[in-house]
Amino acid sequence: MSASATTGAQAGAQTQDGLDLYRRMRLIRRFEDTIQSLFQKGEVHGTTHLYSGQEAVAVGVSSALGDEDRVAGTYRGHGHALALGVDPQGLLDEMLGRATGVCGGRAGSMNVIDLEHRLMGCYGIIGGSIAAATGASLALRRTGGVAVAYFGDGTTNQGYFHECLNFAKVMSLPVLYVCENNLYGEFTPWEDVTAGRIEARPETFGIPAVTIDGNDVWVVRDAAREAVGRARAGEGPQFIQAMTYRFVGHSRSDPGAYRKPGELEAWRERDPLKVARERLVGALGAGDADVDAIDAEVDEQLERMVQAGLAAPYPQPGPVPEFA
Amino acid sequence: MSASATTGAQAGAQTQDGLDLYRRMRLIRRFEDTIQSLFQKGEVHGTTHLYSGQEAVAVGVSSALGDEDRVAGTYRGHGHALALGVDPQGLLDEMLGRATGVCGGRAGSMNVIDLEHRLMGCYGIIGGSIAAATGASLALRRTGGVAVAYFGDGTTNQGYFHECLNFAKVMSLPVLYVCENNLYGEFTPWEDVTAGRIEARPETFGIPAVTIDGNDVWVVRDAAREAVGRARAGEGPQFIQAMTYRFVGHSRSDPGAYRKPGELEAWRERDPLKVARERLVGALGAGDADVDAIDAEVDEQLERMVQAGLAAPYPQPGPVPEFA
Amino acid sequence: MPTLDFRTAIRDALDEELARDERVVLFGEDVASVQGGVFAATPGLQERHGSERVFDTPISELAITGAAYGAAVNGLRPVIEIMFGDFLFLAMDSLVNQSAKFFYLSGGRGSVPLVVRSAVGAGGRFGAIHSQSPIGWFHNVPGIKVAAPSSPSEAKALLKAAIRDDNPVLFLEHKRLYGVKEEVDGDVPDVPLGRARVAREGADVTLVSVMKGVGDCLQAAEALAADGISAEVLDLRTLRPMDTDAILASLAKTHRLAVVEEGPANGGWGGEVLAVAAEHGLHDVDDVWRLATPEHPIPYSPPLEDAFLPGVEAIVASVRSRLGAASH
Amino acid sequence: MPTLDFRTAIRDALDEELARDERVVLFGEDVASVQGGVFAATPGLQERHGSERVFDTPISELAITGAAYGAAVNGLRPVIEIMFGDFLFLAMDSLVNQSAKFFYLSGGRGSVPLVVRSAVGAGGRFGAIHSQSPIGWFHNVPGIKVAAPSSPSEAKALLKAAIRDDNPVLFLEHKRLYGVKEEVDGDVPDVPLGRARVAREGADVTLVSVMKGVGDCLQAAEALAADGISAEVLDLRTLRPMDTDAILASLAKTHRLAVVEEGPANGGWGGEVLAVAAEHGLHDVDDVWRLATPEHPIPYSPPLEDAFLPGVEAIVASVRSRLGAASH
Numbered sequence A, B: 001m002s003a004s005a006t007t008g009a010q011a012g013a014q015t016q017d018g019l020d021l022y023r024r025m026r027l028i029r030r031f032e033d034t035i036q037s038l039f040q041k042g043e044v045h046g047t048t049h050l051y052s053g054q055e056a057v058a059v060g061v062s063s064a065l066g067d068e069d070r071v072a073g074t075y076r077g078h079g080h081a082l083a084l085g086v087d088p089q090g091l092l093d094e095m096l097g098r099a100t101g102v103c104g105g106r107a108g109s110m111n112v113i114d115l116e117h118r119l120m121g122c123y124g125i126i127g128g129s130i131a132a133a134t135g136a137s138l139a140l141r142r143t144g145g146v147a148v149a150y151f152g153d154g155t156t157n158q159g160y161f162h163e164c165l166n167f168a169k170v171m172s173l174p175v176l177y178v179c180e181n182n183l184y185g186e187f188t189p190w191e192d193v194t195a196g197r198i199e200a201r202p203e204t205f206g207i208p209a210v211t212i213d214g215n216d217v218w219v220v221r222d223a224a225r226e227a228v229g230r231a232r233a234g235e236g237p238q239f240i241q242a243m244t245y246r247f248v249g250h251s252r253s254d255p256g257a258y259r260k261p262g263e264l265e266a267w268r269e270r271d272p273l274k275v276a277r278e279r280l281v282g283a284l285g286a287g288d289a290d291v292d293a294i295d296a297e298v299d300e301q302l303e304r305m306v307q308a309g310l311a312a313p314y315p316q317p318g319p320v321p322e323f324a
Numbered sequence C, D: 001m002p003t004l005d006f007r008t009a010i011r012d013a014l015d016e017e018l019a020r021d022e023r024v025v026l027f028g029e030d031v032a033s034v035q036g037g038v039f040a041a042t043p044g045l046q047e048r049h050g051s052e053r054v055f056d057t058p059i060s061e062l063a064i065t066g067a068a069y070g071a072a073v074n075g076l077r078p079v080i081e082i083m084f085g086d087f088l089f090l091a092m093d094s095l096v097n098q099s100a101k102f103f104y105l106s107g108g109r110g111s112v113p114l115v116v117r118s119a120v121g122a123g124g125r126f127g128a129i130h131s132q133s134p135i136g137w138f139h140n141v142p143g144i145k146v147a148a149p150s151s152p153s154e155a156k157a158l159l160k161a162a163i164r165d166d167n168p169v170l171f172l173e174h175k176r177l178y179g180v181k182e183e184v185d186g187d188v189p190d191v192p193l194g195r196a197r198v199a200r201e202g203a204d205v206t207l208v209s210v211m212k213g214v215g216d217c218l219q220a221a222e223a224l225a226a227d228g229i230s231a232e233v234l235d236l237r238t239l240r241p242m243d244t245d246a247i248l249a250s251l252a253k254t255h256r257l258a259v260v261e262e263g264p265a266n267g268g269w270g271g272e273v274l275a276v277a278a279e280h281g282l283h284d285v286d287d288v289w290r291l292a293t294p295e296h297p298i299p300y301s302p303p304l305e306d307a308f309l310p311g312v313e314a315i316v317a318s319v320r321s322r323l324g325a326a327s328h
Ligand SMILES: Cc1ncc(C[n+]2csc(CCOP(=O)(O)OP(=O)(O)O)c2C)c(N)n1
Pocket: A076, A124, A125, A126, A151, A152, A153, A154, A155, A156, A180, A182, A184, A185, A186, A250, C029, C059, C061, C083, C087, C090
């Protein structure tokens, strides 16, 4: 096969790979839109924290992980789960409280667990994901795996953050800490409650830290590949601060009154889906039609999922064992 | 009065002041020796954590404080208390479990409280002193007071440390954090369990931090005066890392097997009492006799205290109200 | 008659106490935000009382609670919000090892006037980590008071009493009550901590509960009245100290007592009520029992959560069967 | 006969399980030190099993406990030491909100084989913050087991059972028991979690306790035998799950039951025992009561602490008077 054919093949593979990343992000976005509308319809209950706008982080990081790795997500975890390959129908059914949900309807939006798909859990307590991943890495270091913790900017002020990063560093554990800095903790700008630069905190412990554009999936993947590689190679914990922004309220009850004027609009210009589409039809030589096709397929997929989900049975109350 | 007379008077005042600092340190040292022997005699109970070797820190810091300031000490708090002016007899009686103890025998070695002498408490939980002082400064900022927290090197790995320093910095509270780095947390060398430099942690938050010789009471006082002054002036939290060493076991059950060869001997050369005596008879022009006299007076004082303490009544058990 | 809703009752109590006493301060996560916290219970308080006295904090439950303790010991009277009761574990060390110990250890010379507000309870589909009731975790801790109001007027009166109390008080706000409205004319009367309330007089059985459970018991009592069973409803209001006199008095009257507790029976506060009955009122007891939740975490799915909670129907059915049984 | 002391029993159980199962790991503050921790319960274990499996940690209770949870979910079987039970608050969030919830939320697909060892109890003059008994704080938490051994052989058997259990187990070691010796010949028999033990047969009254309290009850029973009172002593061994069958069986036999609890009565585990008796054994009850500690923090001064704790004399006197009273 001629060199040019090879590069052509490589280009094709790269394009295909880029389209796959785009599809995953698009799936998350439409999933969240769907959850929001189902919430308004009274089919999703309690509260939800949507990942819309942050898709490139989880999709980029997950694309750098192997089968031996494990992930701890947060209450804002639909994207963390879908990026790992958790069955979208199972996740939707969980939100709908159905027996067919990935946790049988027991967990709901904030507490999803899917061990089969490397998701050790989503944690409703701020900092819980950090502890979970730190501990996981104690086990994974025996098998060459790396643990990943997602958490937000506001979580860096919690005791879990400090204790676990120090613990992981002194034990040189294979764990990657991914701070999704979306500028706010609930309604509070991160600078108002956070002393100094977030990335300086891991650096102080001697943990390598990078701050990256969290809305460009390729940038995220490259950073994650490097960090995961170093962790796997025995270089100890790694830290990524991904700068991003959530397009929706903190939770369903939040109108977002605190946003600075023009802020949301500016970030929409940097929508990770927009960024990816431009790269795809630009440098990666895909056609707009290829991307449109994905959009249509994902929309269809979600329509089918909603129908199936709303038709799925609710779990039957009944005695449940307290202990394993 | 002639200039030389003035300087002479100043020198005299300086010498007297130095002798007072020495006396306070000597009192703490002999107090701790006494506690140890009373422990062996079965008159002091449970466990004790002695301050021997670290006297210059509490004495130096306390000499920089005013009536409007408040202090939070630790389970290693006899020195923190005596340096503030807590009645030595009351403190000894507390250790002896007598009704005449500063807390009526209820608290014991680890939990001494003496509000009258600006000691809001001694805290048996690692990090408790940091929270207590941080909170105190919320109240003291109304009255121009400064709160001081003492804690050890090992305590900087505790969630309290991280959360409170960040809290104090974002709120710009008048609090001084005094880390007594005596190289070990219990039996563990601080480097083994602490990632990076301790002083880098406050610096990361933008909290001014200095590392000083914790065995020279004048060095400690100068650093404390500067830090307290900045805190009082509204410049927010301040941090001092005082390098020091404990001459006795962590607690009464500790033989100190972990000490590096020659380490104890080397630090004994830098005994804060030795350092102070040299400065006194040197630069400060005191006579050895003056210092010897203090030693003798303090020894006598303690003999009298022990007699009085052992003669003091035990508290009577009886109903105690649960609530204020 | 003018109505008072639970949220406003909380807000008004805070507003009035902040206005009455300079030493009162309020802080927590997002409490000073426009929304007035996640549960919209504190809007406008920062505007009215200034950012020195009402302010947001970092997400640092341990620092918030420790700082409140340190401030309380030095002259302030802090009210803090720990958003969800489920987060109290992260604050518990300071509450139990600092605040609850201080009065005793100081030889009675000092005290800790501190109120910890926290939203608790299930039924809102918030799942296992945002629906728990923390009473059991604090019930065995001397030096802490635990208040658990059942209505807007009770909430306003008890919160004011808690703020004026010189001891640490854990003040629990049941999420399902925030929307509740009540007709209130004029000011609500003062309520002392530690005193229970007979919410409904009855002769055949005593239903003991707190918070949302009191309303459920009142509805159940209504239904039971239809088939000639006269149920007394006792609102404990405060779990610690517990008003054992009120429990024993009602028991002496009805000889049958059921506790309705939103939480696992094993180790719950209802066990303490039964223990008090057995220990001090045995001769009055014909029957005592508990309605509580199953011994597993709180489920998310609506049918699971509904079946999990002891609701009005369950109370009615249980009383019917036990009284039937008891009359054999 | 060869003797086994409590410390060695703990150490041997750990040593044997570390040797038996690669997945078992042990960590905590200073556990790997020459001394083998502050209570000298783990000396030599790092030398024998390597620093990957037995290691010291920073003073970070939350990280220790959270890391143990994360490791347990991913195939290890961690045993951690939280030095004093009083420090458990700092670890409680992970225990209750992570470990205790996982089995249920995972739909039963995962579990958390985790043991938290902690030294508890008063009587050693350690004061208010180093002497508490944490049972009450965890008693109301589904998904956690609580073991509280009363002797060296019980400690060894229960610790091995806890390590082999697939659930989070809080394993409490009473400080006053560390020095206790017991004649043991050969291997100690296996003991299942959740099963109580009749430590002494009796007919007139049942004394229920755990840990050091069991020994006190046995001594009291001896003294009571002298004046013709036959006391049965029930060692619950596990507080959660609680062996209610054993409690009810003994009650059916003696009709009188006293709980000896080292902790405040209000909200303590003894209340659950009395509640079980009243709820499920009322017809068998002639008298039930609690001997517990006063409702204030634990004092340091020896005479205060001694009077504070329910000792042998107090138990004897209480049984004498209640049985006298009851026989009227
Ligand atoms: C211990 C704890 N405290 C508070 C909360 C309530 N809470 C949920 S999300 C959130 C904000 C977290 O902000 P950040 O870490 O930036 O993550 P983001 O939500 O922005 O993704 C808070 C305070 C919680 N879940 N747990």
